[in-house]
Amino acid sequence: MPKNFCGLDFGTSNSTLGIAAGNGVALCPLEAESVTLPSAIFFDYEEHKVRFGREGIGAYIEGTEGRLMRALKSVLGSSLIDETTLVQRKRVAMRDVIGMFMRHLKARAEQHVGHTIEHVVLGRPVRFVDEDDAAxxxxxxxxxxxxxxxxxxxxxxxxxxxxxALAYEQSLAREELALIVDLGGGTSDFAVARLSPERARAHDRAADILGRSGVHIGGTDFDRRLSIRHVMPHLGYDALIGPKKLPMPSHLYHDLATWHRIPTLYTPQNINYLRSILFQVSAPEMIEQLIEVLVDRKGHRIAAAVEAAKIALSDEAEVTLPIPLDPVVETVLHQGDLDHAVYEDGLRIVQAIDACLRAAGVAPGAIQSVFLTGGSTAVPEIRRQVLGHLPNAKPVTGDLFGSVGLGLAIDAARKFA
Structure with missing residues (x-):
């Protein structure tokens, strides 16, 4: 009989899906040959269709008229899940938007394996919402x-x-006390686990997971901080209004720098407000650029440019960030700018690691290996802070985007096969 189970990692930035393959598991191709699919959905107004992942982002960047939504996972645990969003004069519930994306993942997997998949292990962060158990x-x-x-x-x-941890364990030849560090787009999650080839054969692994913790910090937070510091000043972030020199409403800029909040800005009320203050603001030319961003719905283009600069700064000392205005505004960023932007977040990540170690009853020096997965582990300052806190741990870099999906499929095989 066909094995109709999968492991689904619905991520803030990227998603993967693990399936049965031979005597093991493998990641399913989700977009052409790629096993990762950016967690993005684009409502194409010109062809009246829904596009997903890179195809949707590409259509949006090329100027196709429509509505792009990213970081869909971020609305879980917030009031946004109960809201609707306007798609070509039709109100669509946010949970239905997430459903469309998940249904697409399921259909791609079923097309690949040739049969229906009805059993799934879904990944979840240790905390969707910090310090609010009900939410x-x-x-x-x-x-x-x-x-x-x-x-x-x-x-x-x-x-x-x-x-x-289950995915990392497949590579081990002997037992290790490991710290798993999973830094994704929206959350950072940690687990202390005893792992070995022998333990891997056990059905119930609860006793081997000694502690876990999580904090709602991820790559989209790094994007936002970089954007606020280096992009939003070009759009009037520091401008002052009227003779009393009142500051610009900061929420406009923070929402514009936050992936899942961007669509909420494109309202006539926001645009009319900005036009009304043009003649009393200290930097009217910058506010005009902000109006242009909202009218032409360039928010995701700006966010994508910032994200690309962040990724490039993980390997390069200096990059040029083109801000997609008319004309394009270029600003030079250095790796130190990224270090400075994420420094405080790094401290909170280390605090969450300490909470995980305390829950496990383990000192930092006792950890033998630290398994790094998730795209945000590539950010140099974050990596320095994490590894510097674990003096005896061997750093192991896993599949940055696929380890969780593979591990979920391993778990699904145990539960459903």
Whole structure:
């Protein structure tokens, strides 16, 4: 009989899906040959169709008229999940938008394996919402409900760092006390685990997961901080209004720098307000550029340019960030700018690691290996702070985008095969 289970890592920035393959598991191609799919959905107004991932982002950047939405996972656990968004004069519920994306992932996997998939282990961060257990439980319930509405009749959950631990364990020749560090687009998650080839054969691994923790910090936060410091000043962030020299409303800029908040800015009220203050603001030319961004809906283009600069600065000492205005404004960023932007977030990540170690009853010096997964582990300052806190740990870099999906599929095989 066909194995109709999968492990689904619905990520803030990228998603993966693991399936049965031979005697093991593998990641399923989700877009051409790529096993990752950017968690983006584009409502194409010209061809009246929905596009996903790179195809949708590409159509948006090329100027196709439509509506792009990214970082969909970020609305889980927030009031935004109950809101609707306007798509060509039709109100669409945010949970239905997430459902469309999940249904697309499921259809791609079923096309690849040639049969229906009804069983899934979904990944979840250790915390959807920091310090709010009710909201955190509601976020998990929403995700399960969305999955079942797409035809996943049997849904189990697994913590994302635990899934990454199961994937890392496949490479081990002997037992290790490991810290799993999963730094994604929206959350940072950690687990202390005893891993070995022998332990990998056990069905129940609860006793081997000694501690876990999480904090709502991720790559999209790094993007936002970099954008606020180096892009938003070009759009009037520091401008003053009227004789009393009142500051510009900061929420406009913070929302413009936050992936999942960008679509909420494109309202006549915001545009009319900005036009009304043009003749009393200290930098009218910059406010005119901000108006241009909102009218032409360039928010995601700006966010994509900032994200690309962040990624480039992980390897290069200096990059030029082109801000897509008319004309294009170029600003030079140095690796030190990224270090400075993420420094405080790095401290909070280390604090969350300490909480994980305390939960496990383990000192930092006792950790033998630290398994790094998730795209945000490539940010140099974050990596320095994490590794500097674990003096005896061997750093191991896993598949930055695929480890969790593979681990979820391993877990699914145990639960459903």
């Amino acid at each position: 955190d439980a509601q976020a998990e319930a929403e995700l399960i409900g969305i999955a079942k509405a797409q035809g996943f009749h049997h849904v189990e959950m697994q913590f994302e760092p635990v899934a990454a």
